[in-house]
Amino acid sequence: MTTYGLLIFEDAEELDFGGPWEVFTMSAALRGGADTAVLIAEHHPGPVRCAKGLRVLPDHGLDDHPPLDVLLVPGGRGARKVQAHNPVVTGWVAAVAERASWVASVCTGAFVLHAAGPARGRRVATHWQHEEELEALGEVTVVRDARYVVDGKLLTSQGVSAGIDAALWLVGRLHGREHARAVRRQLQYEPAPPYLADEPL
Amino acid sequence: MTTYGLLIFEDAEELDFGGPWEVFTMSAALRGGADTAVLIAEHHPGPVRCAKGLRVLPDHGLDDHPPLDVLLVPGGRGARKVQAHNPVVTGWVAAVAERASWVASVCTGAFVLHAAGPARGRRVATHWQHEEELEALGEVTVVRDARYVVDGKLLTSQGVSAGIDAALWLVGRLHGREHARAVRRQLQYEPAPPYLADEPL
Structure with missing residues (x-):
């Protein structure tokens, strides 16, 4: 039984949480529904408007969610510019991270994990455009x-x-x-990005 | 100016529309916001619960949306089992498809496009698990x-x-x-699926 918690906030980048959401929930489905994935909002209840305009309804708020095995923090303008400077969120991330088995970020979600503590002194990845900015904060190896x-x-x-x-x-x-391979097959994740060659349109 | 309309309904698979949504909206952002992407719900207003439990709020309903250049139909249980047999939706798809420049589907969204007409007599792709089922409907080459x-x-x-x-x-x-490459770079879409090799965990 694994409980995945995905933090969500205004201006979170859609695919940052939408991709892992699909992977985690497909994994849960293939395991007979034993696992749970929940969206936990910085403000709750009420819809959250993401970076590109998608509106989602969270399942829980910061003070009302099940114990998490996995915490995932997405990126987007809302992560880097707002939530990394929001002590309510960084305090919550720090507290949840202490008890979780895994703490994850996508894209500039790393800025929140740096501000909250879990990424300090660690080796991390972030969006290519913000690598220098993250490293300049110190106490982190990008x-x-x-x-x-x-x-x-x-x-x-x-x-x-x-x-x-x-x-x-x-x-x-x-x-x-073998389970991961089954999830991959179900998502048919066999990427074929176009335009890798320069050919007639 | 391109207007992308993504159909949404109960039990639509999350990444089926979430992936294209991110691509279309990032494309729009890189083009200075000239383009628009909207979620159009089979029922509206009110939240739509997707196949894996994500709840999203649509922007428009079937009778209230801007003219679409691109119509995209996602898959999921809701596509194959419900909307492909819903004459309100297939009628809407048929009418919109006639005026749109492009009609697209992801996964089992192809079943809706087959029922509605645009995929009849055409070469199409769908989820590997449903290729035979789609072909058995006739008038289509999978x-x-x-x-x-x-x-x-x-x-x-x-x-x-x-x-x-x-x-x-x-x-x-x-x-x-060049624009597609810029979108790809912004999404850092350089896939590296794990577990392609059999190595120690």
Whole structure:
């Protein structure tokens, strides 16, 4: 039984949590629904408007959620510019991180984990555009050539889409390689990014 | 100016629309916000609960949305089992598809496009688990070895995560290769799926 908690806030980048959400919930479904994934909002109840305008309804607030095995913090403008400077959120992240088995971030969610503590003194990944800015904060080593970085129980990943790879790694670590492969097959995650070649449109 | 309309309904698979949503909205942002992406719900107003429990608020209903350049239909249980048999939705899809420049589906969204008409007599892709079921409906050729399939103005893709690749192809087709590359770079879409090798956990 694994409980995944995904933090959500105004201007969180949609795919930052949407990718891991799909991986975690598909993993839960393939395990017979034994696991749970919940969206936990910085403010609750009421809808949260994400960075690109998607409105989602959280399941819980900071003071009202089940104990978490995995905490995941997405990125986006709301992470770097707002929540990294919001002591209510960073205090909550610090407290939850202490008890969780795994703490993860996607993209600039790493800024929240740095402000809250779990990323201090650690090797981390973030969005390519913000690597220097994160490193300039000090007490952190930004790894520039890894899609995701595991340091102890901290799992950080590069920009936006990287959370899918990181989440898939995590469900494999938690529930085995064969399980992760089954999740991957169900999501048909066999990426084929277009325009890698320069060819006629 | 491109207006993307993403259909949404109960039990739509989250990443089926969440992946293309991120691609389309990031594309719009990089084009200075000239473009628009909207979620259009089968029922509106009120929240829509997706296949894995995520609750989203739609922007519009079937009778109240801007003219669409691109219509995208996600998959999930709600597509194959419910909306493909809902004449209100298939009628709406047929009418919108006639005027749109592009009609797209992800995963089992192809079943809705088949029921509504746009996929009849066409080459299409769908989730690997439902290829035979779709082909058995007749009047359709299921392409099993392509991540996404373009046939005229119809763009269909394989399961769940394949919508990201298809959407990225489409923004490149609409706005150029260099633009698609910029979107890809911003989403840091450089996939690195884990567990492709059999190695110690």
